[in-house]
Amino acid sequence: MFRIGDFSLMGQVSIRTLRHYDAVGLLKPAYIDRFTDYRYYTLEQLPQLNRILALKDLGFSLDQIKHLLDDNLPASQIQGILLLKQVELEQQVQKEQARLNRVKVRLKMIEQEGKVSPYEVILKSTNTQTIASARTVVPTLAEMIYLRCSLLRDVYTWLAHDKSHPQAPEITLYHTTEYREQNIDIEMAVGVSHNSLRATPSISSNNVTLRDLPAVQTMASVIHSGSFHEVGQAIIALLTWTNAHGYVPDGALREIHLFGSENDDNIDFNNIILEMQLPVTRYQALHSFE
Amino acid sequence: MFRIGDFSLMGQVSIRTLRHYDAVGLLKPAYIDRFTDYRYYTLEQLPQLNRILALKDLGFSLDQIKHLLDDNLPASQIQGILLLKQVELEQQVQKEQARLNRVKVRLKMIEQEGKVSPYEVILKSTNTQTIASARTVVPTLAEMIYLRCSLLRDVYTWLAHDKSHPQAPEITLYHTTEYREQNIDIEMAVGVSHNSLRATPSISSNNVTLRDLPAVQTMASVIHSGSFHEVGQAIIALLTWTNAHGYVPDGALREIHLFGSENDDNIDFNNIILEMQLPVTRYQALHSFE
DNA sequence: TTGCTCCTCACGTCACGTGAGGTGGC
């Protein structure tokens, strides 16, 4: 019989740990003095303690260990539990690896730019959104502003005619994926409620269409606030991040006008806020990269 | 300005999380109604929230994030913190891998034996221990019992003569590492206090020596309780474990007589308890195996 | 008798989840 201090030395655990295992019923002392409340342990309890510590080392909780210690648990069941644990740990390792990779990517970015990026790219998923929109191909950059404005006016006119009201922010969709200075395919859209779609199904007039912008499972997103003509920085950050994390674009870039409408004359275009969204998909297998 | 519910939807976090970040001062609402205590958030706070979430994703605590969010923190310092985090995560991954491996080894063992091993092997380290001992080479197994007994008697006689008293358990050291049935080199030892060593430095007489049993950094250990002649099972478990976990023996096997003395006639040899200790060292690089 | 060991509360950890109980806002 050993007092708790000696037993804790033999078992390489703290006294507090032994008291805790007593409290939760994992390892009761062989004998407790009724008058002094001293705990006494036997040599036979040392392998029991070791088994507990070994199972804890495998990542089981004390509660799980209590069940695993049940003597009449068949080997097959223990096998099953260990297999589950194996799968769990494999996922855990994956997650830690991915996390490690995110840290590495961030370090590389700081190294390359010499400063911390002001943009924070996140992954999100979006639901289907009904939009009223007008689309065109812009011949040259010089006509961009005029045409955007014109398309938007068409949409709002159409909405007013239809007695619908915008229910969600304005969106610009860039259907031309690579960088070009000519023949840029853009679409100006306004989110509307589902009701509008039901009321006037698939009606198209005066260049304006009512349709569903599809839901996206994996969407890289970044918020830009500041000057409108510096939005390119946000797009660069978005594309860089996408590439560095092993994704590739998988749809039209979306520019969400969180600040309001581009056609509103009261907007200060040196201080706007918008969200750039890029549908993405995995480029590399999870194992080889993240 | 958005109410907490809307903002939580935009940020993909729970309302409780936003309240928590307010409470710890990580993200205070832009405005709080003095009468209703309602929290109101602005669009500009969305990227702030995203940055917090991204840093959390890298594995930082909320407290650390609060420091990292400090605007006038130079890029170089952020770099340093990220480097530290990288090292930490690399160790974390290593640990998880090792844990995963332990689970796999256990599964393989159950597969091979068809049952759960009754032995729990653990790693421990031991301190230097002063011993009085007698050593000999046993010609054949038949003489083993007699010679062990004889050696032990020599040691105890010597101790009595020296007026020393045993201070620690009896130990049998197996200097012959491989399995043999002839010419087995064994040493019977008894732990004594340091004082004995000082009092009679390096005295050797009647075949008995006083010396230090060296400390061992990494010692695979298993406790056997039951019949003395089934101790072989424990040794097999110890060697199997050692091999499966990428270690190799690195010193004499030690048999600690926790039950008392082998020369004590009152001992029931069908029900003893002892510890088998095997000094070990890594056989493979950490990366390739565990 | 004096340290030494042991005892029982009970709070703290970390980032929220989850009710309980109650009140403004459309």
Next chain:
DNA sequence: TTGCTCCTCACGTCACGTGAGGTGGC
């Protein structure tokens, strides 16, 4: 006016670490 949203406590989580305050044992 009725739901709906929001509010503030406050407990629970997991495996102990860390005092506080007090008492037996050699």
